């Protein structure tokens with residue numbers, strides 16, 4: 001079997017590459033192409049057609065996206081292209097090649113007011129990122145009706161630099177020891193990337209076996225934590241002081257961050273369900289360059 005993983009240089013994409021390691025895998029990056037990744041601008045239909053034409057994949061996974069809030073505000077057009085246009089173009093390319101598609105989306109398509117949210121719950125994004133993710137889902141469904149769209153909550157896992165995940169940024173605040181206020185209202189469900197990647201792989205196998213899946217699938221850890229609670233857990237686990245940390249409400253008060261987007265995962269068939277990892281045990285604040 002042949003697979004193309006778009007966005008293979010990113011946090012999730014690196015893990016998805018490992019999960020598809022027994023296939024003939026082509027991974028793409030854009031700014032980061034170390035380790036044999038193919039450079040592809042996923043906003044270019046020609047670049048996508050070229051890599052798909054060469055790899056002739058049975059299955060495609062889209063991990064391309066722009067999830068950094070700084071880029072949403074300073075380069076919104078570019079962020080929109082990376083989240084929406086890239087998703088549409090990859091879905092069109094995969095469909096043309098006759099490849100099955102797993103597309104990654106986000107719990108931010110929901111407003112966080114009435115959790116839990118099932119795959120059929122009504123999306124109502126509060127911010128630009130959530131709107132782009134929803135537009136991407138709609139474009140993927142139109143271009144590749146058989147695609148599986150996997151919605152995920154905030155992810156953690158092995159990082160290349162401390163700012164790569166919200167969780168490692170929180171760990172940095174804990175370790176720095178300077179006074180810091182962290183939101184204690186908005187609940188998040190930090191999920192390990194390897195768990196998410198395993199769901200991707202199982203979805204791909206099911207699609208390749210010709211199984212019919214609902215077009216939207218949810219996966220999430222079960223443990224809900226605010227940023228402040230995550231900080232306390234990290235401090236407790238690594239024996240660090242907490243006196244400099246204060247609970248706040250900055251994210252909730254901003255009005256554009258959902259309060260609780262808990263994803264209901266009960267529709268996911270047992271055979272596609274991975275072993276669950278616990279944040280308290282699995283989170284590592286360290287990072288390695290490269």
Ligand SMILES: NC(=O)c1ccc[n+]([C@@H]2O[C@H](COP(=O)([O-])OP(=O)(O)OC[C@H]3O[C@@H](n4cnc5c(N)ncnc54)[C@H](OP(=O)(O)O)[C@@H]3O)[C@@H](O)[C@H]2O)c1
Pocket residue numbers: 006007008009010011012013028029030031032033040041042043062063064065066067081082086104105106107152153154155156
């Ligand atoms: N991280 C989370 O907490 C989280 C939660 C829910 C859903 N998601 C979604 O999961 C997916 C993967 O997220 P992630 O955390 O792995 O993000 P990430 O670490 O920022 O990686 C993003 C990937 O997209 C690539 N990319 C960005 N713009 C591109 C473009 N124009 N053309 C080609 N490639 C481009 C990046 O390539 P280079 O780095 O090489 O430029 C990188 O491989 C995204 O769709 C994200 O929205 C993430």
